[in-house]
Each structure stands twice: as structure tokens, then as C-alpha cells.
Amino acid sequence: MKNLKRISLLAILMVFVISCACMKDKNTVSGKVESIENGKDGYTAKINTDKNEVYFATVSIVNVGGPENYKRFKEGDVVSVKGEIWKTENENHIKVTQIVSIK
Numbered sequence: 001m002k003n004l005k006r007i008s009l010l011a012i013l014m015v016f017v018i019s020c021a022c023m024k025d026k027n028t029v030s031g032k033v034e035s036i037e038n039g040k041d042g043y044t045a046k047i048n049t050d051k052n053e054v055y056f057a058t059v060s061i062v063n064v065g066g067p068e069n070y071k072r073f074k075e076g077d078v079v080s081v082k083g084e085i086w087k088t089e090n091e092n093h094i095k096v097t098q099i100v101s102i103k
Contacts (some may be wrong), residue, residue, distance in 0.1 A: 022077045029055045029081040029094050033073045047081075055092045057081055060083045063097055071099050 031049035040062030049055065061070045063083070073079055080100040086093050 008050065012085065027085055027094075028080060028082050029085070030080075030100075031055070031078070033075055033077045033079055034073060036073060043072070044071075045079070047079065053092060055094050057083075057096050057100070058093045059096045063095055064099060065097075069099065071102060073102065 002040040006012065014086045027046055031047040031053075034048050034054075036046075039058075039060070041062060042058065045057045047055045047057050056081075058083075059065060059070070059073070061067055064070050079102050081094060081096045082098040082100055083094045083096040086095075
């Protein structure tokens with residue numbers, strides 16, 4: 001009986017780890033910066049993806065972990081960012097927690 005409980009717990013843990021690993025890719029947005037709107041401690045970049053989806057990426061010093069991780073985008077840059085994604089009725093948003101690349 002103890003072995004059955006241990007195996008069940010291990011199976012549940014493995015499913016949880018695998019599902020978390022799969023979710024990481026879903027929280028990445030890549031595309032071209034169309035415009036930038038300045039804010040208090042950062043900015044919001046309008047990113048157009050290869051699939052013609054538009055995301056409003058909020059980039060702030062606090063959310064990326066400090067000034068050493070903060071980078072400023074320019075219009076025309078091709079960027080990749082990670083963070084928390086949410087949607088309103090007609091807009092996609094991402095609170096950037098990591099800037100993966102800028103080209």
C-alpha cells in the first residue's frame with residue numbers, strides 16, 4: 001500500500017513538472033517592435049509577431065530584475081521576451097520579466 005502511494009505521488013509530481021516545462025514556451029513573445037510609449041519606470045512596446053498577433057509588452061526596471069537586466073527597444077528591433085501574458089477583449093498584453101534577445 002505504501003508503494004502504491006509513493007508511485008502515485010511520483011506520477012503526480014512528474015505530470016506537474018512536465019506541464020510547467022511546457023508552459024514556459026507559451027509565455028514567450030517574439031516579433032518586431034512597431035512603436036514605443038514611454039512610462040514612469042519603463043515603457044510599453046507594441047510587438048507584431050510572425051503570426052500577425054499584436055502584443056503590448058510592458059517593460060520596466062523592476063519587472064526585469066533591476067537596471068542590469070533592463071534594455072531599451074527601438075522601433076524596428078526584432079525582440080523575444082518572456083513574462084506573464086493576459087488578454088483583454090481585443091488586446092494581448094505581456095508583463096516582461098525577461099528580455100531574451102534584441103536584434
